[in-house]
Amino acid sequence: MKRPVFKEAKMMAGKKGMDRIVKWVHILEITHVAPYVSKDDLILSTGLWMKEQGSASITYLEQLIRQEASGLCIELGTTIDAIPEEIVAYCEAHHFPLIVFDKPVRFVKITQDIHGVLINQQHQRLKSLEQFSRLFQKLTLATTDISAVLRLLHEFTTRQVVYYSHVETNRFYPKTTPAQSHAITAVIGHHLDQTGSQLNEPVTIRLDEQQDLMLHPIICFDQTLAYIGTQHNRHQEATDTLVVMLDYAAQSIGTMLLRTLFKEEKIQRDQSQLILELMERRIHSEEEALARLGLRVRGKETYLFACGVLELLFGDPQIAQEQKESDFQDFVVLLRALIKKQGLYGLLAASGNRVYLLFAKDRINDHSYKNLENALERLSAELNDFAASRPQPIVLRTGVGRFRSHLLESDVSYREAMQAMEVARDVPAMQQTLFYDRMGIYQLLKAIPEGAFYTSFIDTHLGVLIAHDRDHSFRLIETLDAYFKCSGSKQDTANRLFIHRQTLYHRLGKLNEILGEDFFQPQRRICLEMALLMYHASR
CATH class of the missing domain: 3.40.1390.20 (HprK N-terminal domain-like)
Incomplete structure (x- = not known):
């Protein structure tokens, strides 16, 4: 007008x-x-x-x-x-x-005037889009900072920009209040739930009575990883120019995400390769190992290194393989985040249902060893909380080898970590054991190769009891183990086994009858206790 x-x-x-x-x-x-x-x-x-x-x-x-x-x-x-x-x-x-x-x-005069304005506006839009495209290309080549894309989109559109991601933190430019951010993400999340988790085409979502959100998917490898969008008044239609700008922004962010994913994948491959080579002793120079870990050579014993092994066991055999893989990926993502949370410098390599870990810490003073130990205990506790909170039952077993001052000793530390994890997995009384240093006598048992010797030793000292339990269900093995652990106290043994003392006396009589009355003498007792440990470890 x-x-x-x-x-x-x-x-x-x-x-x-x-x-x-x-x-x-x-x-x-x-x-x-x-x-x-x-x-x-x-x-x-x-x-x-x-x-x-x-x-x-x-x-x-x-x-x-x-x-x-x-x-x-x-x-x-x-x-x-x-x-x-x-x-x-x-x-x-x-x-x-x-x-x-x-x-x-003259209607022709009106049409010429308005068409001239429209054509000129279209020309200006094309020029603006060309400039916008060049800036995005330049930005994409210069950085992987997604916030820079959001800022540029806001400068050209003057609208609130929303970045909703499946793989990282959601972002808003300009920044909004926590309440506003939560409200917007809740609306987007609800819409995605209603439409099947992801969108492959731009869509307009109603935020409230006044505002709509034009949302454009960001697609990499045929997977929608995130969305970029702008808010506009409900009575203000999203223009074709805005749709094109959102498309440019989505392509730019998609390229950045791919570069970041490839970079992280390369880093993870390099980490996995380093851990594998250390386990197989394929690195022969401490300086080379430190350099590949990103550490400087600063003299003798300036670092502490800890090697660990984590194993996920699924309690329900009916869980689908896809669900197992999903839970394992969730676990690995959480593990990386918790390692950062504990202030640890750590590498990891995933294989099957196991994760191999390598931690490095400056040896600053006498407390460095204990500080690293405490950090690993907190990490293990948080991971166990995660496993316990899952809808499907997950059992987590963890082992950490002795801390070392040299990376080239990692192969020994990984073997120790495996032994600690196996003892925690196989021996009920040792389920909470995390460190190899706390395995006690099981260090010796793990140093003995399992096989014929194990079988022969157990059979020599416990074979008759095992056969008697199998035939009569007297639970003599359990009774002998408890009697030793209670140092021969009949009252404590009965309480530990939740049986009457008369029942215990009857069982002890059977033990005397089968093993001889000298089974509590030092030499016999040592052999029997070692056999019991081997028996529990080999079951």
Whole structure:
């Protein structure tokens, strides 16, 4: 209405529709207009259709409104001299702009003027998009900072920008309050849940009564990893230019995500390779090992190194393989985050249902050893909490070898970690054991190769008891073990086994009968206790 060609025009109805977009101008005098009107067209007319009898005039308006025309301009003085009241009322009721020229005007002049403005705007948009595209290309090559993309998109659109990610933290530019951020992410999350977790095409989501969110997917390897979007007023339609800008932004962020993923994958491969080579003693220089770990050579015993092994065991055999893989990936992601949380410098290599770990810490003072030990205990506790909180039962077994001052001793430390993990897994009384240093006599047992010697030693000292338990269910093995652990106290043994003392006396009589009355003497007792440890470890 501010254009010179509309200087003599006035708005007779539909002022609430003044914010409608105009994309083209048409001159139409026929009554059947639907096939010739597109969305956002401004219609020019002399009002010839108003000469039709009955409801034809209203039908004409209904067609324009149904086709989502922007508005109607009518020239008076050529065909008609006044606008019927029912026409004005109908336009007002539908907020449909009705513009009237009181005297004849040249429609060609109006079309030339508006088309010129539209073409010029389109030219400016194309120039802006070209500049926008160049800046994004430059930005994509210069950085992997997604925040820079959000900032640039905001500068060109002046709208609130939202980044919703499946793989990292959600972001907002400009920053919003925690309450606003939570509300927006909740709406997006609900929409994704309703539509099947991910979108492959741009979509407009209703945020509230006033605001909508135009959301564009960010796709890598045919997987939607994140979304980029801008907020706009519900009465302000998202333009084609905005859609293109969001597409540019999505492509830029997608490229950044791929670069980051490839970089992380390379780092993880290098970490896995280093751990594997240390375990297999394929690195022969301490300096080379330190360099590959990213540490400087600073003299003797300036670092502490800890090697660990984690194993995930799934208690329910009915769990699908896909669920196991998903839980394992969740575990690895959490493990990386918790390592950072504990302030540890650690590498990891995943294989099957196991994760091999390598930690490094500066040996600053006498407390460094204990500090590293405490950090690993806290890490283990948090991982066990995670395993216990899963919907499906997961058992986590962990072992840590002796701390070392030299990386080239890692192969020995990994063997110790495996032994600690196996003892925690196989011996119920040692389930909470984390460190090889705390295995006690099991260090000696693990140093003895299992096989014929184990079987022979157990059979020599416990074979008759094992056979008796199998045939009579007297639980003599359990009774002997408890009797030794209670240092021969009959009251404590009965309490430990939850049996009456008379029952215990009967069992001890059987033990005397089978083993001889000297089984509690030092030499016999040592052999029997070693056999019991071997028996429990080999089951």
